[in-house]
Amino acid sequence: MEDFLLQATIYLTAAVIAVPLAARLGLGSVLGYLVAGVMIGPVLGLIDHEVSELQHFAEFGVVMMLFLIGLELEPRALWNMRHRLLGLGGLQILLTMGAVMAGAMALGLAWPTALAVGMALALSSTAIVLQTLTEKGLMQTGGGRSAFSVLLTQDIAVIPMLALLPLLAVSHGALPGEAHGAGHESMSLVEGLPGWGVTLVTLAAVGAVVAGGHYLTRPVFRFIHGARMREMYIALALLIVVGIAILMLMVGLSPALGTFLAGVVLANSEFRHEMESDIQPFKGMLLGLYFVTVGAGINFEVLLASPALLIGITLALIVAKGVLLYLLGSAFKLRGRDRWLFTLGLAQAGEFGFVLVGFGQQQGVFGTTLGQQLLLVIALSMLITPLLFILFDILSRRIAAAQDGARREPDKIDEQQPIIIAGIGRFGQVVNRMLQMSGFRATVLDHDLATIELMRKFGFKSFFGDPTRPELLHAAGLGNAKVLVAALDSRDATTQLVRFARRERPDLHIVARARDRVHVYELYRAGADDIVREMFDSSLRAGRYVLENMGLSEFEANELQSAFYHHDRGTLRELAELWDPEIPLVQNDAYVKRARELNTELETALASQRNGRPDDEADGGGRNAAE
Known part of the structure; x- marks a missing residue:
């Protein structure tokens, strides 16, 4: 008991110190957890026992994460992703396996072992990538959705990979039934069954998950609701996730895949948000613990034995996967920042690689030394992943700056009205419509080309250009206007516009849109006459x-x-x-x-x-x- 409490204190202390520091430096929480694990494990030696057992427990955070992701996806949305799942995801796995296999054979490995290495390293880190995409608000971008599709395909592909590994064994070191760890054979529902029996039992398990999610959750949740006890909701949500995970393990499937499927089935349930709020804290803590164990499990002795080789292989893996991902992104019409997000986000190896390498060692596919080296390459690539996202942020800013520099030239303003409206978002649109209904005309300016084109389709004349540019304002008639409406989305741009207009025209009446009370004060100082707070x-x-x-x-x-x-x-x-x-x-x-x-x-x-x-x-x- 004391040892457990001591280890828990060490893990929590390391996380509490490292993660906020990493977040303050803009490095993301994942890198903070990984660094915390490295510090308490290989560097300081505070964790003096094997972390693999704790890592298996922490991997349950990945299972919970996929369940929560499934809750956000309706079956129709999943069906709409089928082209990305089969095309983009399938091609990524096959091409990466082929490239890694070729590289492994070039290093002298036999083709069965090289194929197994290709399978282990073709997968990316679901935990790190999805966590980082969520933190940065990138899940709904084109690159984020494509990355998620590939990750989901990879999770599904783990199943046939586990089935194929025993066929690649050079010498059998363990029975096939030991895929999920020794001591649990009695829990298997498919052990000793013929192939058709395994298929039927597996399909029956998946069908039970789907049917139970559709027909049983509502009456069970209503029954629990009658107890009026918050902790019962939490217990039921955990029971659903844990029960499905155990069922999937018993039929030889990935628990993460099973819980994801259950989440998709429950996506239309009225209890979806309740389950999300109940499971979210457990998911966050277990995922953090998982990242800490990855860092703590890095074997520096193996690394120091051949650092140049292992670091070189890790970088070569990231570059090779990156090139293939970039080409696939281009082929599937990803552009600009989306393509770089897709490329850099998936260039690492993933946590399921640990599973495949461990199983491969049990089956005699990998020797002890090769297995340890592969585990280290996977861990190092995961450790580098947050740095790849930082590189994406840098490239994203440069792409945005380049796009701004190449932006279309402002429209030529061919009319001047006594009213100028700068910004034609929801706020400016209402003002413009009211003026037109009252018989007044305004010169409308906005820097959002899509909004300008939409306004023109509905018959509202407006001009494209940056309203904060002095030459555009003068072309719009600033020298003779009676009223200026400053309704830009950016608070800084609005304040800048008001300040310039007041300096140019002390007699101009300025109506300004304010974000909040402090913005009111800023606009007051800048010289606005009437300041309208949003909402x-x-x-x-x-x-x-x-x-x-x-x-x-x-x-x-x-x-x-x-x-x-x-x-x-x-x-x-x-x-x-x-x-x-x-x-x-x-x-x-x-x-x-x-x-x-x-x-x-x-x-x-x-x-x-x-x-x-x-x-x-x-x-x-x-x-x-x-x-």
């Missing part, structure tokens, strides 16, 4: 509906809404004078003190309004009114 008017309307449903009449609710509106306008103007961009709000004592006083005044004003004694302080509007 403010809609929030007032929602508050008014709440008051009406609490028993107030429409007139009373309207009066309270109006009182709050006018008080907030005056409050913002007064606090804007105290705001200092160099001092955080919570450290600006004068600001905080006055804000608290104004809140008290607001409560008094609303109470007076509610009691039929409206506040006599009228807000006359005027310059810098902030809504």
